[in-house]
Amino acid sequence: MSLPPPVEMRIASDPAKLSEVRAAVRTTAVGVGFGEGDVEQIALAVDEALANVIKHGYGGAIDQPIDIRIEPVADRGHTGLRLTIRDFGKTVDPAAIRGRDLDDVRPGGLGVHLIQSIMDEVRYETTEGGGTRLNMLKLNQR
Amino acid sequence: MKQTLKQVRTQGSATIAVPSGEIDLQRSPALYHELVRICKTRPEKLIIDLRDVSYMDSSGVSTLVEVFRCTRSYGGRLVLLSPTARVRSMFEIAKLDQFFTILDSEQEALEQ
Numbered sequence: 253m254s255l256p257p258p259v260e261m262r263i264a265s266d267p268a269k270l271s272e273v274r275a276a277v278r279t280t281a282v283g284v285g286f287g288e289g290d291v292e293q294i295a296l297a298v299d300e301a302l303a304n305v306i307k308h309g310y311g312g313a314i315d316q317p318i319d320i321r322i323e324p325v326a327d328r329g330h331t332g333l334r335l336t337i338r339d340f341g342k343t344v345d346p347a348a349i350r351g352r353d354l355d356d357v358r359p360g361g362l363g364v365h366l367i368q369s370i371m372d373e374v375r376y377e378t379t380e381g382g383g384t385r386l387n388m389l390k391l392n393q394r
Numbered sequence: 395m396k397q398t399l400k401q402v403r404t405q406g407s408a409t410i411a412v413p414s415g416e417i418d419l420q421r422s423p424a425l426y427h428e429l430v431r432i433c434k435t436r437p438e439k440l441i442i443d444l445r446d447v448s449y450m451d452s453s454g455v456s457t458l459v460e461v462f463r464c465t466r467s468y469g470g471r472l473v474l475l476s477p478t479a480r481v482r483s484m485f486e487i488a489k490l491d492q493f494f495t496i497l498d499s500e501q502e503a504l505e506q
Contacts, residue, residue, distance in 0.1 A: 296449075
């Protein structure tokens with residue numbers, strides 16, 4: 253099976269752009285062979301990551317850049333998707349990024365919990381010049 | 395802010411709100427305001443019919459948690475009706491499927 257080419261996008265940090273990114277993620281995930289449930293979950297994880305950038309990295313500003321790379325991969329005998337989200341906003345301490353305590357039903361941190369539940373690998377890196385790069389990997393277990 | 399509820403109706407002591415489309419960071423603020431406005435009328439039971447919601451992220455779920463708190467504050471009840479498989483899966487990953495009352499029959503939602 254030949255993998256689809258990687259997709260690179262730069263969007264403004266505007267919530268109105270989220271549906272466009274979800275559509276691109278779904279299309280590539282389908283091309284890699286993910287089932288419908290996984291496709292939706294991957295789109296959700298990317299959506300949550302972008303929402304966190306918009307809310308926390310850029311403090312709600314809607315005109316700041318976010319770079320997104322959606323890369324089909326073959327790894328450990330599986331196909332999959334590697335997703336990279338790079339922002340240039342307030343640097344977030346990776347150690348401070350964690351999911352919420354699920355015994356406490358509060359909204360905060362739910363997005364991070366969802367990302368960690370869905371993805372096989374999640375890695376935050378601070379980058380030179382400010383901002384954060386989030387690397388996520390999802391393997392197709394089918 | 396665009397409207398997210400395509401219908402609101404009352405049936406007995408229940409108010410049924412029907413949002414539609416994708417509920418994400420762009421649209422959840424509008425949904426929040428519309429549902430809280432209904433909540434402030436203090437319906438005995440607020441039923442949110444989710445059958446036409448094709449996608450929901452954590453901002454949508456947070457909105458539902460806030461509406462749950464609002465209804466509970468005056469002794470009302472919140473029931474989520476007929477979420478699609480996509481939205482139900484989201485509740486399951488968030489481990490909120492046990493937190494909310496989720497039913498698939500409007501009759502049952504009205505009677506319970």
